[in-house]
Amino acid sequence: MPESTSGDGRDDNERRFPRPFEKSYVVSLSVAIVSLVPYIIVTTAYTSFRLQVSSDISTGRTGLEIIAGRSTAGYAFGALLGGDLVQRFRQRWLFLLVEGFFVLGSVLAAIAPGTVVYGTGRVLQGFTTGILLVAALYQILLSRVLKNVRDTSAA
Secondary structure (H helix, E strand, C coil), rough: CCEEECCCCCCCCHCCCCCCCCCHHHHHHHHHHHHHHHHHHHHHHHHHHHHHHHHHCCCCHHHHHHHHHHHHHHHHHHHHHHHHHHHCHHHHHHHHHHHHHHHHHHHHHHCCCCCCHHHHHHHHHHHHHHHHHHHHHHHHHHHHHHHHHHHHHHH
């Protein structure tokens, strides 16, 4: 059964479960920045402890650079996939689910006994951060940019 919409263009789910701070640019931007902070911290910590990590997982500099490159590629693919996911699922649940996977990736990287587990954790961190960026920025674009487009097109 299709969901009914009212005159304001919102369906029943959107009326029952309103998005918090949907119209607040400052809060939406803050959420976007907060979603990026964990990845920035993890990446910075990785560079600071590169020699220790290399010793702990028994790999050389080249192996760590390959893992870092794959983590960055995961970030790019996560951002690409995030655009599609944001349109298919509610941002609140998507944000929480993806944040959980980021924590899982961080735990994997922290307790990694070897290169494969460490690499999997880092790639998962990059991938989920890419999705988080898009999930957080999507709301900013809707609330700010599209409003300005409607205002200028009506003139």
